[in-house]
Amino acid sequence: MRVKGSEPRVLGATRALLRSYSARTGRWRTPTGEAWQPALAVEAVLLAYEVTGDGSYLRVVERSFNRYRGRRSRFHDDDGWYLNAWLRAYDVTGEPRYLAEAEALFEAMTRAWDDTCGGGLWWSTDRTYKNAITNELFLLAAARLSRRTASASALDWAVRTWRWFEGSGMINSDGLVNDGLDGRCRNNGQPTWTYNQGVILGALVELWRATEDRSYLDHAERIATAATRELVHSGLLREAVPGEENRDAHVFKGILAQGLARLHAADPDAYAAVGTFLRANADAVAGAGTYGYTWHGPPGTVNAATQASAALLLGAVDLLDG
Numbered sequence: 281m282r283v284k285g286s287e288p289r290v291l292g293a294t295r296a297l298l299r300s301y302s303a304r305t306g307r308w309r310t311p312t313g314e315a316w317q318p319a320l321a322v323e324a325v326l327l328a329y330e331v332t333g334d335g336s337y338l339r340v341v342e343r344s345f346n347r348y349r350g351r352r353s354r355f356h357d358d359d360g361w362y363l364n365a366w367l368r369a370y371d372v373t374g375e376p377r378y379l380a381e382a383e384a385l386f387e388a389m390t391r392a393w394d395d396t397c398g399g400g401l402w403w404s405t406d407r408t409y410k411n412a413i414t415n416e417l418f419l420l421a422a423a424r425l426s427r428r429t430a431s432a433s434a435l436d437w438a439v440r441t442w443r444w445f446e447g448s449g450m451i452n453s454d455g456l457v458n459d460g461l462d463g464r465c466r467n468n469g470q471p472t473w474t475y476n477q478g479v480i481l482g483a484l485v486e487l488w489r490a491t492e493d494r495s496y497l498d499h500a501e502r503i504a505t506a507a508t509r510e511l512v513h514s515g516l517l518r519e520a521v522p523g524e525e526n527r528d529a530h531v532f533k534g535i536l537a538q539g540l541a542r543l544h545a546a547d548p549d550a551y552a553a554v555g556t557f558l559r560a561n562a563d564a565v566a567g568a569g570t571y572g573y574t575w576h577g578p579p580g581t582v583n584a585a586t587q588a589s590a591a592l593l594l595g596a597v598d599l600l601d602g
Contacts (some may be wrong), residue, residue, distance in 0.1 A: 288598045289566040293591035294328040294337075296571055297321060300584035303338065306347035310584045311527035317585050318348060323538070324588045326372050327595030328363075331602065349381050354405040356392045359385050360417025362410065367424050386425060388419050390437065397465035399444040411460030412450050415441055416479040438487055445480075446499070451536055455506030456520075462474050472520045476510035477507040478539030485542045500543050501551070507536060508557050514549035516561050516576045524573050524580055526563040533575065534589030537561065541596035555600055562597040565590050 301321070310317035329337035345366070353359050363385035370378035373409045392401040396410065401418050403409040421440040426435035449467040450496050451457055457477055460472035484500035487493070511520055517536060522527035539559060544554040565575050571590040572579025579586075 285475060287330045287335075288328075288589055288594075289562065290324075290331050290595035290598050291567070292379070292500060292569060293587050293594050294324060296436070297584055297587040297591055298340070298579055300587075301344075304344075306343035308344065308524070308584065310406075311530055312585070314348070315353065315355070316361040317528075317588065318344065319365040319530055320535070320592065321584065321588045323464075324363045324534075324591035325593065326368050327591065327599070330372060331379050331595055331598045338373060338493065340414075341373075345369065345381070349377075352385075352388065354407075356389055356401055356403060357411070357414040357417055359389060360414060360421065362422050363389070364417060364424070367421060367428070370428065371487040380463065382421070383425065386418075386421050386434070389421075395460055397448065399440070400448065400461075403460070410448075410465075412476045413459075415445055416457075416476065416483055419445065420479055420483035420486060423483055423490050425466045426490045427486065430509075435490055436485075442483070442487060442496075449487065451503070454510060455502050456510060457503070467483050471523075473515060473523070473529065473532055474507070474511055474519060474536035477503055477511070478536035480523065481536075481539030482542045485546045486548060497543070497546060500546075502542055504543055504551075504554060507550055508540070511536070513576050515557075516564050518574070518576065528581060529583070530573055530581060530585035531589045531592075534592030537589075537593035537596055541600060544600065558597050558600065562594050565593055 308321050310316035322341055325337050348362060351362060363382050366378045366382040370382065380419050383503045389401065400410045401414045403411045403414050419438055422438035422441060425431055426438055448461060452467060456472040457480055458467050458472055460468050462468040481500050481504055484496045488496040511517060517533045519529060538560055540554050544551045561575060568579060569583060570579035571587045572582040573586045574580040
């Protein structure tokens with residue numbers, strides 16, 4: 281736990297992260313280029329602003345937006361990351377331009393839905409794979425938009441997507457989300473990456489806020505319990521399979537930390553154990569001061585994605601303890 285009066289711990293990770301950002305162009309240099317990880321860097325910077333109130337962080341967000349607005353990808357999950365980053369920017373700043381871009385991205389994503397496997401969005405324009413993360417990001421955005429715009433259509437999309445997702449088989453018998461569906465529309469048994477647990481937690485919390493239906497939190501609690509039991513090493517988050525060579529995975533744990541923090545914020549008393557778990561992870565990451573891929577033992581790879589991951593964790597805990 282951060283000592284009262286000390287510097288917020290998110291700042292160390294954010295300073296390290298900003299070394300991969302160009303103030304002149306708004307460009308982020310991440311392990312996956314500009315495909316999707318810059319959106320998580322933006323979310324991390326927004327957390328730093330929420331913790332500190334330092335307006336310089338909002339200028340980083342603005343320049344990032346100027347670079348990435350209008351960006352569209354053949355991979356629908358890439359668009360979903362930016363969509364949710366701009367929704368977060370709107371929440372923090374109230375600037376209509378962020379909401380307008382989010383709404384445009386959302387409308388584009390709806391076109392990736394069809395009746396194959398009973399529903400759901402395709403991962404890409406190739407329409408060869410229906411996976412968890414694309415649908416989780418769409419669900420999170422739909423529930424968020426329903427609350428921010430009072431859109432009945434967005435809420436319908438959110439409820440419809442969750443019903444499909446819950447029945448798709450992607451949530452396995454351990455209560456964790458696998459990567460996607462195989463050619464027979466069955467759980468493909470691919471890894472239960474931490475980020476797949478984190479995004480669905482946030483989505484279910486938003487659905488609860490939109491509907492006041494406690495069953496969504498109950499579903500989230502089951503996933504959170506499984507994740508904090510299975511995806512750990514000595515009480516600290518890790519991937520279910522070795523993943524350091526996977527550049528995408530370098531930011532994954534921070535996404536789960538963000539989802540756990542959103543669940544905790546929904547009912548801090550009921551989910552006190554989640555707060556304790558997050559604080560233990562934050563203590564380890566801040567204590568090491570390296571912001572690497574591994575949160576237990578030697579840090580391993582250190583880059584913009586691992587620094588964003590650490591900042592998402594540390595910023596969430598700073599807000600929790602603020």
